[in-house]
Amino acid sequence: SWAVAPTLQQVKDTLIPTFYEVLTNEYKLEEGTDFEINESNNPQIKLLKSRQVITLRSAHRPERMVGPSISHILGTEPGLWPTLAFQKCSSRLRCPRAVTRQEMHEGTHEGLGNYYEQEANFDEGVNEERNAVRVILETEDNEFLPDSYGRNLDRIYEHDPQKLQSYKKGIFVGFTRGTAYWE
Numbered sequence: 001s002w003a004v005a006p007t008l009q010q011v012k013d014t015l016i017p018t019f020y021e022v023l024t025n026e027y028k029l030e031e032g033t034d035f036e037i038n039e040s041n042n043p044q045i046k047l048l049k050s051r052q053v054i055t056l057r058s059a060h061r062p063e064r065m066v067g068p069s070i071s072h073i074l075g076t077e078p079g080l081w082p083t084l085a086f087q088k089c090s091s092r093l094r095c096p097r098a099v100t101r102q103e104m105h106e107g108t109h110e111g112l113g114n115y116y117e118q119e120a121n122f123d124e125g126v127n128e129e130r131n132a133v134r135v136i137l138e139t140e141d142n143e144f145l146p147d148s149y150g151r152n153l154d155r156i157y158e159h160d161p162q163k164l165q166s167y168k169k170g171i172f173v174g175f176t177r178g179t180a181y182w183e
Contacts, residue, residue, distance in 0.1 A: 001054045001072040002065075003045075004089060006080040008058040011043055014076060015056050019045055059085035071098035079110030079117070086115050109166045111175035121172045136170040 003019070005011045016039060023029045023045075031037065036046045043056040057065055059081040065088035073089045075081070093101050109117065124136045139150050150168065157164035162173045 001052065001074070002057050002070050002089065002092070003054055003074040003076075004057045004059050004081070004085065005076045006058070007060045008041070010077070011056045011058055012039060016043060016045075019054070062088045065089065065092070068092060069095040071095040071101050073103040075103070075105040075107075077107035078105040078120075079107055079114060081116065083115040086119070109170070109172045111162075111166075112172060113174075117172050138170055139168045 003011075003015050005015050016037060020031070020037060023035055024031070029035055034048055036048065038044045038046070045054040045056070046052070047054075055068075055070075059065075059075075059078075062082055062085035065085065070092045073093060075089070078086070090103070093103060095101060105116070105120065111117070112121075119130075120132075120134060122130065122132070122134055124134050126133050139145065139153065153164065153168055157167065160175075162175055165171060166173050166175075
């Protein structure tokens with residue numbers, strides 16, 4: 001399996017702490033007994049009982065995404081990935097021993113015209129033609145965020161309604177404007 005973030009720093013700052021939190025708090029696993037985390041330049045998480053290895057990859061250098069046949073891909077912030085990263089991931093999703101091969105991406109949209117938008121921009125629900133499911137969550141749906149978070153987004157992006165709509169409502173909208181000067 002691969003877990004992919006836009007950069008190696010995001011792998012270290014986001015993916016590793018999230019995996020650690022989920023494994024220890026949700027699955028009640030113990031580091032050293034049930035799993036190991038290697039935070040080197042080739043970070044991995046090893047689930048010791050099942051011998052599953054989750055390799056944490058950066059989409060920043062997609063030409064380096066070569067080699068193994070994998071069964072699962074977890075992607076964070078795919079709107080920031082280059083097209084080649086999607087292609088490399090999908091071409092590795094071929095493990096012959098896997099009963100199911102799956103790909104799951106989460107993150108905010110980063111405008112229109114990128115590869116992620118072309119692949120994921122369909123109505124919420126099941127898309128039989130693409131063999132895909134899209135779930136749209138709004139910022140207000142996250143019960144763990146303080147109310148001030150939404151108000152802060154309003155303040156930061158009040159000048160840019162497209163980004164505000166994307167980041168708060170979870171929909172694809174264009175981020176470009178027709179003129180050089182917004183004001």
